[in-house]
Amino acid sequence: MTKETVKTRPARYGMVIDLDRCNGCGACMIACAVENNVPACPEGVTDRTGITWMRVQKLSNGQSFPDSRTAFIPVMCQQCGDKTPCVSVCPQQAVEVDEASGIVDQMPQRCLGCRYCMVACPYHARYFNWWDPAWPNGMERTLNPDVAPRMRGVVEKCNFCHGRYQEARAKAAVDGAAERAVEYTTACAEACPTGAITFGDLDDPGSEVAQLAKSENAFRLLEKLGTGPKVHYISKRAWVRAAAGSSLAAETREVRHG
Template sequence: MNTESNETRAKKFGMVIDLDKCTGCGSCMVACSAENNIPVRKDESDKLLSITWIRVYRITNGKDFPDTEICYFPRPCQHCGGKHDDGHSPCVSVCPATATDYDHSTGIVSQIYTRCFGCRYCMAACPYHARYFNWWDPVWPAKLEESLSPDVSPRMRGVVEKCSFCFHRYQLARDKAYQEERDVEEMEYQTACTQACPSGAITFGDLNNPDHAVYTLKKDKRAFRLLERLHTNPKVYYLSEREWVRRAGDNYLSNEEPTGAPGAYELKGKGGH
């Protein structure tokens, strides 16, 4: 694992998803699939085998008709920073092949597909089910191979894959910035899901940069992160006005009281360990 910083001012790319705006339309999933050469199967209804780097889950408040409510939870890789935000992410810390590591210069959990030998330890370690295993070689029927993007290397049977925060888009934006001898602007590096989202529920940027929208949004009263109590320190924040949604984000039991502190929706007193 590499612990040095690449650049003087480290970036920390992250995402804020407004669940009150999300309509569960699935654009993010499709945009992601097209952007990242995600393989397709004839039967995509078996969700154990279907690969979707960002998956939109659906939850309900459990109340009976007509007080029922639903909420959609888009779940990309959370790009966990680990307990002290030192790169000790659940998946990175268990990979025996160093096929996945934590990029201290961007905060992105990166990976090398060809280096993975398919032990799936990272999948077991990931509390967010963000990692997917290629049980078969991807097959692109008819001329579908023609639609593959050269920006992301197609994976092979036997390796684990997951959301990369469209890192190749950062690389492309940087190429352009180098050419024009300037820095990458906030809107130049946006993930495919962010770009596609019709309701504008997803905001993406550098969580360390006060000029970026996510910097302010992550401190919103409505902000919380998934399974905060595990101290995985995810870089994906969620926003919701709805108390039951925020509770669901950390699997609160009905008798538990969340503190409601912005960005750290933790339990009073007892920690999660």
């Protein structure tokens, strides 16, 4: 073993989404679908049968006009860090948390399509291929050459653009950079027109994502479940935080006070 191959502390990739900047345009959804070859699906699919790795949901403050307000929240695999529910239920070991990146990986080659993971996922962020992947005639020519379409009968989900990660990793290796220094960004973060999505290494205290994740207005979805998501959200609007979870500070207080 040479010095260059000494293992460094692994990265813990994560995301912070500023909901006060999200205008619900859906650019992240289509960027994700294009990057990861998510198929068009037959017409008439529902929110349960269609595949949308990243789905922007509408939030309402529940008030009536003129106090009604809308917010948007992009929801994808939250990349749980602790007690990852999908990992623990998969009978095929088709889901694993990559120690080098912290990314929850889904391996379609191993997946049997039992969908236990879909049941276990508290974020409804996993999708099943009910059909063969198909695009309108000719559109298959536009597929991303770096990502293989998944076959019918397997589950898929957001993997923080694993194809991009691997490419960046290979490039870092060629450049002689340490694995720790692998820098890349996801398609959704690259596409977001308002700059609402920040992606990076949560373990790098100097990174923008790590600093934003510590914001007093940051929160994670279903924090109480203790799944340790690596996707954080920010909103100054109290009703948004209340609708999607609660702030980390408030959550900590609740735990402390039992």
